[in-house]
Amino acid sequence: MNTINVGIIGVATVGSGVMKLLNDNMEVIEKRLGARLHIKQVADKEPDRERVIKIPDSLMTTDPWEIIQDESVPIVVELIGGTTVAKELILEAIDRGKHVVTANKALLALYGEEIFSAAAKRGVDIGFEASVGGGIPILRAIREGYVANRILSIYGIINGTSNYILTKMTEEGRRFDEVLKAAQKKGYAEADPTLDINGGDAAHKLAIAVTLSFGTGIRLEDIYTEGIGNITPLDINFADEFGYKIKLLAVAKARNDGIEGIEVRVHPTLVEKGTPLANVSGVYNAIYIVGDALGPNMLYGMGAGMMPTASAVVGDLVEIARNIIYKTSRVVPPRSYQDSYITRLPIIPITHIVTRYYIRFQVVDKPGVLGQIAGILGKYNISIASVIQKERKIGGDVPVVIMTHEARESDLIRSLEEIDRLPVIKGRSVFIRIEDI
């Protein structure tokens, strides 16, 4: 039986999972692939860290370049993360004609264009299924399953940590910072959770999904990104009363109203209860994608974790191994589109989007306030769909919550600036976008 050598750079959690999976399931993988995947060497700067598997000394090096230079290794798995050494290693591996598998979403979101172009030029494969949605085979679905479709829109819950936090806040009525602290204790949030809670990680993943779905490069700074740090139990409760849940959504939409371009954004979003995405709880991820022929499709599963991520990495190894066995490569283009057709679509600025909004005002409780608010909203062509005004406290402030019909975001911003200058308004008004999915 054919044996294909693999080198793994970075053997922390996911890397150990990949080794464990190749060890535990090689029999069934062989029956499907018709060949063996053999781990020739692994590199880790901490060779002795605690792992789910024991790595023989003979396999381990602390020098990743040993693997890159080994001509008997046609596939390199990069799992060290970061955007400096990882980039150098990957580019050098490509330059040496090696195929690469990586889970490094930040690297691909920032330097994808350079890496993909290098791989295209050298004719090598690059697998990155693990970079979006962990074990969920979403990139494969876009490249192959949906290949006959124009992708119309993507709605993703693609950051498990933030979804876990929002779920706990919703179920237990607790504040963001309390829940975050508890999540850190349980290992559901990292010591530095910044990228998870500020939407950055979701934006990295969305950038990758957008490239494959629409055949476009995208700069990370063009993705409007807003995290969940300002979401309060108060807003979660009001959303609930209106029949909605609050989710951190990664959204991309092809505009079809004469404006050429795509909307690409990550932000907390009201999603109607009972719809498929609203039911995605805890650390689970889901990607809801609409194709013109397909209609809606949703893929749901564990978006992170040692073994789900390893499942995606080994899936990529098998795909590349098949190409090696058949003496070919890049049968399916890594970015879904043939390289010569990758373009740069205009990104619609966030101010130009049109959607419905949830707005919460903190107002002095006296007659006529709602009228003043409605008047200004009306001036900016924003019409009110429904209102909740809670029981009145004499002389105190009360929240007034409004759901609007569709409005343009620039109009909303200007109306809120004007409303927030009213003497009856206390503090800054809060708004959250609504998506009807």
Added chain:
Amino acid sequence: MNTINVGIIGVATVGSGVMKLLNDNMEVIEKRLGARLHIKQVADKEPDRERVIKIPDSLMTTDPWEIIQDESVPIVVELIGGTTVAKELILEAIDRGKHVVTANKALLALYGEEIFSAAAKRGVDIGFEASVGGGIPILRAIREGYVANRILSIYGIINGTSNYILTKMTEEGRRFDEVLKAAQKKGYAEADPTLDINGGDAAHKLAIAVTLSFGTGIRLEDIYTEGIGNITPLDINFADEFGYKIKLLAVAKARNDGIEGIEVRVHPTLVEKGTPLANVSGVYNAIYIVGDALGPNMLYGMGAGMMPTASAVVGDLVEIARNIIYKTSRVVPPRSYQDSYITRLPIIPITHIVTRYYIRFQVVDKPGVLGQIAGILGKYNISIASVIQKERKIGGDVPVVIMTHEARESDLIRSLEEIDRLPVIKGRSVFIRIEDI
């Protein structure tokens, strides 16, 4: 640009959708495939039927064998359905070295072994993504996305008609036959709905998914199959009170308790509310699959319909076209396992399964009845988890509903035979299996 000819046999709903899709989306397909798919000829016994697209006379023939004999056509799409002519056409196409795409689940469930073996021997591809879950790329996910996993279990809502009927019965409290009639009027159920409502269609699809997931051939008659015709609003309501919905589930499980083999069955099932499958409503389909590394994954979407099914067919055409362009074939084995590893796993008889049960007894309303029932259940090692006994009507019959803990089906059957002989029991007891997913 490379052009690959395609012949389509059967141009009713799905065939028209395939033509429409190839026509409408060829630009985007080309950008991904790097080649054109060209419809060389189509065959239909009713050339003039009404369609969403106009077919030029020059393309149409009434003789499918013309396409099979055309040496310039490397890929044939079979969409006539049925298991006689379709089988002949496919086998002859394979024999002539043509690749085949089909949506014919009945044919593959009945004669898959013969067809797959012929394709393997001749070295041609066979694409059948459209046969399970319509536009949902579940077969691709099993073959590629989950390739590193041992598949542990599959739970599918894979018949849209029966899911639509159960959803309407649940939402509107109406009887099966009423809802079926309404569904037929709306076109959600066929004039002859037998295979949809008796579980047969779901069994066909499950047979295919099982082959790919477990690398085993399976005889249709080995799949325990029970339809939804006996489900009543009464049971739907009781299930609801216990916190469950009733779904027609296609279930396959690898047994890991020392018994070698798999459970493969289709039947109405209680699924806990709030879980992903319980939320799959109307004509939507979903396949929930558990891999040992992956954990649970669910794919959700339109399981039927012209364009979703066409999306899957054209996806297969693109995969085969890629192989043709790269002068190879069968890069991914059609049955997921290499042909030499396809085996014949034992199928566990339905009497040997162990699960929880919902049981409804119709009893004479007098003291001590529940005790008698519980006594007999206990004798067969069936313990009661919860009970609902509704308000008493003096002298009348009342339903008593019991949820059991895990029990062996043969024990359940024997206990019910004994219970049903009690003088206090009116009519035959009803039981529905529960799955904890």
